[in-house]
Amino acid sequence: MKSLIMGTAALALAAGMAFAQGQTIRMGTEGAYPPYNFINDAGEVDGFERELGDELCKRAELTCEWVKNDWDSIIPNLVSGNYDTIMAGMSITDERDQVIDFTQNYFPPTASAYVAASDGVDVLNGVVAAQTATIQAGHVAESGATLVEFATPEETIAAVRNGEADAVLADYDFLVPLVEESSGELMFVGEPVPLGGGIGMGLRESDGELRDRFDAIITEMKADGSLNTMLKKWFGEDTTTY
Incomplete structure (x- = not known):
């Protein structure tokens, strides 16, 4: 699933809180x-x-x-x-x-998956969209493909639709309804990627x-x-x- 990649620990709270009934x-x-x-x-x-x-x-x-x-x-x-x-x-x-x-x-x-607007896309060497600071973005960056990052998941799908990216890598369960509702415009390509x-x-x-x-x-x-x-x-x- 989606996974934020953190570079530093930022702030930390020194003491825990006790959460009472009804709080x-x-x-x-x-x-x-x-x-x-x-x-x-x-x-x-x-x-x-x-x-x-x-x-x-x-x-x-x-x-x-x-x-x-x-x-x-x-x-x-x-x-x-x-x-x-x-x-x-x-x-x-x-x-x-x-x-x-x-x-x-x-x-x-569960596995992440690639979705594209056409079959036969080379997800290992093409341009792949992913949401910024996710484990999917990290995987694409290490795969040899060209990574394009977006702030929201909706923008990653839009990048595939408008030709800015060859494919998107995201959680399979997030992508399923988008593929099903696209009337064939979007399709799963490549192999599933187990992450997280x-x-x-x-x-x-x-x-x-x-x-x-x-x-x-x-x-x-x-x-x-x-x-x-x-x-x-x-x-x-x-x-x-x-």
Whole structure:
């Protein structure tokens, strides 16, 4: 899944917080990566992670407040205290784990994929678009292809449509509905690329108590089948489940 590449650790909070029953937890998200998270017609955060996050807070007897933040500053703003968690299609990576902490994954590891406007595109030597500061961008940069980066996932797709890029590399589950709705204009090309360790909730390293509370509930939801139900609702019956 999507994975921000951080060069430095920025700010760090010295002490953790104790979150009491009923306390408001600020949940940071991008709001631009359907079906994981997006802004609906009412102007509210919606998607798989909104539903899951609300359920996690309900079971933890906490109140969720959702905060939208641009992807390229989503980790620094967590660390500096602008919100308490990140649920934003965020891949668990060793690099990110040096800066923040994670729960276990709530979306299993899956492959990224290439999408192009024509068959036969050379994804290893052509021009490939990816969202800035993602693990997909890092992969393209190391693959031998020419990387073009964009601030939002929508811009990466537009680059393929307008011929600015030969293909885009992104999360498979993000690309599936775009390909299906394109009436043949977009298609999968090349081989799938396994990246990341699944999607998890990001938290400050100082908030171990909150991490443990949410982690226990994710374990509970895997065991009782409710997480699989949500995954199938948002990603289809054929999606990878626990």
